[in-house]
Amino acid sequence: MxxxxxxxxxxxxxxxxxxxxxxxxxxxxxxxxxxxxxxxxxxxxxxxxxxxxxxxxxxxxxxxxxxxxxxxxxxxxHNVLNKNDIQWLKQIGDVMANHEERLPEVGRYNGGQKAAFWVMVVSMIALVVTGVMFWRPYFVDYFSVDVRRIAAVVHAVAAWGLILTIIVHVYAAIWVKGTIGGMRTGMVSRAWARKHHPGWFKEETGQK
Ligand code: HEM
Incomplete structure (x- = not known):
């Protein structure tokens, strides 16, 4: 809309x-x-x-x-990576230097957002699978001590992966002005969409 x-x-x-x-x-x-x-x-x-x-x-x-x-x-x-997203990720230097004009066209999400989404998926699956393995007293009897030890290490690594990803997620949301407003109110400005997600802007408005 x-x-x-x-x-x-x-x-x-x-x-x-x-x-x-x-x-x-x-x-x-x-x-x-x-x-x-x-x-x-x-x-x-x-x-x-x-x-x-x-x-x-x-x-x-x-x-x-x-x-x-x-x-x-x-x-x-919305998070399936395409050729443009891979190119966007390769040009992360231009992203950091605020050279948006050099980047390939971004759709609803950019390559960084999509990559972060998949890291979240992998780490959340790893956290729940390993967490269940050493959840006393409910499931603990189904797994050997060795398996539970490995599960505890994988759980900690996945948790750190998720925490670091969310720090970047929050930083990027603050850095790109108007993004948090989108998640707060549901609406973003036309200027925000045209500048940061031009492909999505075209899809939504039919404008070139
Ligand atoms: C703690 C503070 C958080 C803030 C301030 C925040 C902020 C935001 C904002 C502003 C967006 C909209 C981005 C856009 O429209 O381009 C967004 C999207 C999203 N956030 Fe968060 N977020 C937070 C935590 C989390 C956590 C903990 C998760 C998951 C573990 C998460 C998962 C997502 C997902 C899946 C999206 C949709 C983006 C996509 O599908 O690629 N967020 N977040």
Whole structure:
């Protein structure tokens, strides 16, 4: 949908879906970090102490996974990488230097956003699969000690991968003015769309 004020980028339910994931990500991250290293154990105070942190973390993570599954089923088709996206990623130097005019045409999402989407998918799957393996007392009997040890390491690596990706995701959302407004209100300005996502702008408006 487009009108004189701007273009519709997200529906209400997509926004709710996204912001619930963001909230659960913060809670899962804080409770996970509290258990990751003694230097961050003080964070367990936010969840009512060590035992409660340990109990709630897998439930928060599971809820986040289910909501992420829903958003990824809704958005995966917008994130299929094409030739332009690969070229965009190769020209990341021009992206950083603000030389948008040298970049190939960007559609609904740019190569960086699409790559971040797939890193999120891979890390979320890795987190849920490995997390279940050492979730006491529910599933722990199904896996040997060795398997659970490997699962714990993969879980930590996937969590760091996701945290770093989300830091970049949030930084980019702040850096490109008008992007957060899209996820907050559902609308983006026509100028924002023309400048940052010209291919999507053309699709939405039929204008060249
Ligand atoms: C914590 C603060 C977060 C902020 C400020 C934020 C901000 C945003 C914004 C502004 C967009 C719209 C981008 C656009 O329209 O071009 C977006 C899209 C999206 N965000 Fe977030 N986000 C956050 C956390 C997360 C988390 C934790 C996840 C998943 C684990 C996530 C997954 C997504 C996905 C899948 C999209 C759609 C983009 C795509 O399909 O490629 N976000 N986010």
């Amino acid at each position: 487009s009108n004189q004020n701007g273009l519709k980028r997200y529906t209400g339910s997509e926004r709710l879906n996204h912001w619930l994931i963001a909230l659960l990500f913060v809670l899962a991250g804080l409770s996970g970090l509290a258990m990751f290293h003694p230097s961050m154990f003080f964070l367990s105070g936010l969840f009512g102490g060590g035992s409660l942190t340990r109990i709630v973390h897998p439930f928060i993570g599971s809820a986040m996974f289910v909501l992420f599954l829903i958003i990824s089923l809704r958005f995966w088709h």
